[in-house]
Amino acid sequence: MTTARAYAATSATDPLVATTIERRDVGAHDVLIDIAYAGVCHSDIHTVRGEWGPIAYPQVVGHEIVGTVAQVGAEVTSHQVGDRVGVGCMVNSCRECENCRAGMENYCLNGNTGTYASKDVDGSITQGGYATSIVVNDDFVLRVPESIPYEAAAPLLCAGITTYSPLAHWNAGPGKRVAVVGMGGLGHMAVKIAVAMGAEVTVLSQSLNKQEDGLAFGAKHYYATSDAGTFETLANSFDLMINTVSAPIDLQQYLSLLRLDGTMVSVGAPPEPLPVSVFALMGNRRSYAASGIGSIAETQEMLDFCAEHGIAPSVELIDAAEINTAYERVLKSDVRYRFVIDAATI
DSSP: OEEEEEEEBOSSSSOOEEEEEEEOOOOTTEEEEEEEEEEEOHHHHHHHTTTTSOOOSSBOOOOOEEEEEEEEOTTOOSOOTTOEEEEOSEEEOOSOSHHHHTTOGGGOTTOOEESSSSBOTTSSBOOOSSBSEEEEEGGGOEEOOTTSOHHHHGGGGTHHHHHHHHHHHTTOOTTOEEEEEOOSHHHHHHHHHHHHHTOEEEEEESSSTTHHHHHHTTOSEEEETTSTHHHHHTTTOEEEEEEOOSSOOOHHHHHTTEEEEEEEEEOSOOSSOOOOOHHHHHTTTOEEEEOOOOOHHHHHHHHHHHHHHTOOOOEEEEOGGGHHHHHHHHHTTOSSSEEEEEGGGO
16 A cells, blocks of 8 residues: 545535645556645545535545656556656446447546546545555556646646536537637646637636636637627527636527527536536537546547647646645636646645
């Protein structure tokens, strides 16, 4: 066993605290990673506060992880000591179901093993990246290109792939009009990636506070959804809409913005159900869908795409002692655009 320093939640209401955790021994197909940086995702907050269901405490979250390989198992050939690597939202899957065999382990029919708050191979509860090290099966460890700034790479492992996957699947590109709902950690990545794919991008945000940033990231248009006139002006405008917000919205309003055969894809996950009217879909043969992270192969594809196009998240680097303050700022949308923890401060 390896001891790691970490920050853990001890209940749904108390602040995260410094602690130590045990990592399992490195097996034949495992990789021990010395963590350098870990992103702070809204999913972390939902999880530790019990908003997505009960969890076992203490719990270390964090599924946007980059670091350096410190040790490899005897059967590992894809990674070696010193490699710059990353770990995202999952660390294993059943490998046997139809989806896993198709290379879509993120949709494992038996439930993939999450980087935190899941049952690990040794029966323990997985503990995430707010820590100084982690042990992960080699098939779920990703190569992080050198051209991506180290301190900015971590959010690509969730925010990056969560937005890249639906943009790629629904063929965002030249000639496509893409709307991004929300201009936060996920939204700013959706803008950057969709622009790099060649799409014409419009941001739909509650206010115009981040308009200058959105346009600087490559968006052609930026509208405030608090202005009722926005929905009249943009009716029947978009081929694809990526909804990144983790709070309830009026789906009927947003669906009205889709063109014939347009699709709205939710990647944010509010705790409450979102009602959808069939009539909102019928009018223009619209579709409503959702997308969850991406496969390991697709995540590596995303990392290579970002390296090729010079894409990196916009981040605020923080010390571990600032995590609880960062949580409160995330809930107030007071971050541009992703907090990243310097693991050296844990």
